[in-house]
Amino acid sequence: MKRNKILVVDDEHLIRWSLEQNLKKQGYDVIVAGNGEDALRMAREEQPDLVLLDIQLPGISGIEVLEKIKEFDDDILVIMVTAHGGLETAVNAMRLGAYDYVSKPFNLDELSITIKKALETYDLKREVARLRTETKKSAPNIIGDSRHMKHLMEVLDKVARSEASTVLVQGESGTGKELVAKWIHCSSSRADKPFIAINCAAVPASLLESELFGYEKGAFTDAKATKKGLFELADGGTVFLDEIGDMEMGMQAKLLRFLEDRSFRRIGGGRVFTVDVRIISATNKDLQKSIEEKSFRNDLYYRLQVIPIVLPALRERREDIIPLATHFIEMYNKDFNKKVQGIAGMAERMMMDYSWPGNVRELKNVIERAIILGNDEILLLEHLPLEMVARAAPQSGAPLSAFRLPPEGIDIEEVEKELIRQALEITEWNQSKAAKKLSLGIDAFRYRMKKFGYLK
Ligand SMILES: Nc1ncnc2c1ncn2[C@@H]1O[C@H](COP(=O)(O)OP(=O)(O)OP(=O)(O)O)[C@@H](O)[C@H]1O
Ligand SMILES: [Mg+2]
Structure with a gap:
């Protein structure tokens, strides 16, 4: 060997x-x-x-x-x-x-x-x-069982199966816009044709036109050979125009013209090409506002959003947080050869309480980090980023937002009992470790264990 x-x-x-x-x-x-x-x-x-x-x-x-x-x-x-x-x-x-x-x-x-x-x-x-x-690329997994997500999946399913040629996906950063675009493509009859994505904010306006439409040899000084644009290359498939809200006005007019009948000329060329592409565009900007501010064309907006899809922020569908976290744990367990089986109660509460300004992407990063850092079988509060813990509980200064008193009040004995149970669970019933988790001395801890019937 x-x-x-x-x-x-x-x-x-x-x-x-x-x-x-x-x-x-x-x-x-x-x-x-x-x-x-x-x-x-x-x-x-x-x-x-x-x-x-x-x-x-x-x-x-x-x-x-x-x-x-x-x-x-x-x-x-x-x-x-x-x-x-x-x-x-x-x-x-x-x-x-x-x-x-x-x-x-x-x-x-x-x-x-x-x-x-x-x-x-x-x-x-x-x-x-x-x-x-x-194996052929199958549609990516979209996780989420909330009412919002169930509804979304129904819409996506219809869109994928329809002939609808333009789809506009809106939502805050990290809510899954690109994922949704890929899902639609992979679940449609176009799946074996190209899916080409371009970020309109990242490509300078002057280049965007030649990227999308291509050019003929000699169209400008640097055009040494003919180059096909994305619309031509993606024929039969899907083009994903990301950050469409950042497209400059001149380019918007050209895109609108193309969308009228899916035909175009390469820059510097005379021949008219017609292609069959589905255009999925996405933005995290409020396009209505951009229209009012005259930085986005009204007519293009209506053309793009034949089918509008709005992705809710993660904080508006908190039921999805733990299923998503679990999904990412499984994913990173594989990537990093770890065996995390679950999330400790405190960490779970923290995740549920947090506002997730970066939405699903932020959650994904938080889990990745926790899996890398932790060697336990369970994801612990201490593996969550400090900033997150601090931000979830700005008043107390301690990671205690999980203990915010609900308006209807609580039974403090019940809470104490629950915490003792969780501490024991997390530490696999190692009493001294469990006591430490609650900042209690071993005697005080054992006294409480007895009180709540965990110790004979
Ligand atoms: N419902 C979901 N199920 C599984 N993974 C998800 C889900 N939503 C988002 N993700 C994952 O979260 C990450 C961010 O999603 P995506 O890139 O699609 O967001 P986006 O809306 O395009 O963000 P941005 O506006 O910043 O470009 C990706 O890795 C994606 O796979
Ligand atoms: Mg994106």
């Missing part, structure tokens, strides 16, 4: 040496590098299966090395070694594609388990990825 090759990158000689000895003993081929430049060269030339990469390196940083490695070979596993307390950097590294992280000073036994697990799941993952690319 082929031996796995590991590249150890650390600027401290002693650490390199001890890791090398230790890993060799376990049957790996080991190569070492003392700085980022050498690490990159060796990663390219020697093609290791796994890199153990110190974040703090002289010269180019571990994070940069990680990014470069992922650029040229996404399959190489990278485990980051972080200084104690460098959690945010670790989170960042995981987002950039690191497989896992270990904190210094590390325990060699734990480290070898992490490495072994990484190499084992690696082969499995490759297999799964191969299978995935072979």
Whole structure:
């Protein structure tokens, strides 16, 4: 059997040496590098299966090395070694594609388990990825069981099956506009034709026209060859015009003309092309207001919103928060090889109370971070971002918004009993840990356990 090759990158000689000895003993081929430049060269030339990469390196940083490695070979596993307390950097590294992280000073036994697990799941993952690319793209999952979302799914279903050629999706940032656009495309008869997205805010006005309509050779100085535009390339499929509210007025007029009969000329060209594309546009701006302010054309607005879809903010459909969180937990469990099974009561309350200005995207990021940081079977309050906890309870200064007194009042004994139960549950009935969770001494805690019948 082929031996796995590991590249150890650390600027401290002693650490390199001890890791090398230790890993060799376990049957790996080991190569070492003392700085980022050498690490990159060796990663390219020697093609290791796994890199153990110190974040703090002289010269180019571990994070940069990680990014470069992922650029040229996404399959190489990278485990980051972080200084104690460098959690945010670790989170960042995981987002950039690191497989896992270990904190210094590390325990060699734990480290070898992490490495072994990484190499084992690696082969499995490759297999799964191969299978995935072979199947046809199916519609993305839209999670949510609230009244709003049920209604939305009914509308989407009808839209996907209809011939409706323009759809306008409105909603705050992060509510799922692009997801909805993809869902419509993948669930329609156009699914095996292209879905092309363009962000109208990100492309300068002068370029947008040639991106959408294409140009003929010689149309302008840089037009060395004919280029097809997106409408032509997407023929039979769907074009997603994101951030349409930021489209400049001149371009709006051109788009409107195209929408009249789906025909256009390439820039500098005479021939008229007619295409069959569905246009889904999206914006988080209030277009009515833009119309009043004369920055958006009224006639284009009516043309685009033949079918209007409005995505509610997450705080307007709180029933969806936990199902979404659970969905993301499952997703990131897979990505980061974790086994989080649920959410602790306090964390759940916090999520339910929070206003989620960034909507589903913010929730997704919060869960990603929590999964990366936590090693428990349950997602705990301490894994939620501090800002979030602070913002959910601005008056008290402590993460106590979960305890806001409801207008009808509460039975304080009941609450106490419930908290004791939760503390025990979270800690798997470890009494001293549970006591700590409630800032109680062990005697005070046991007294309460007895009082509520948890202890004979
Ligand atoms: N109902 C949902 N179910 C599952 N995932 C969702 C849902 N809504 C949003 N998401 C996920 O949340 C993230 C943000 O969604 P999306 O990019 O579609 O938002 P958006 O409205 O286009 O945001 P922006 O206005 O900032 O561009 C995506 O990763 C998306 O897959
Ligand atoms: Mg978007």
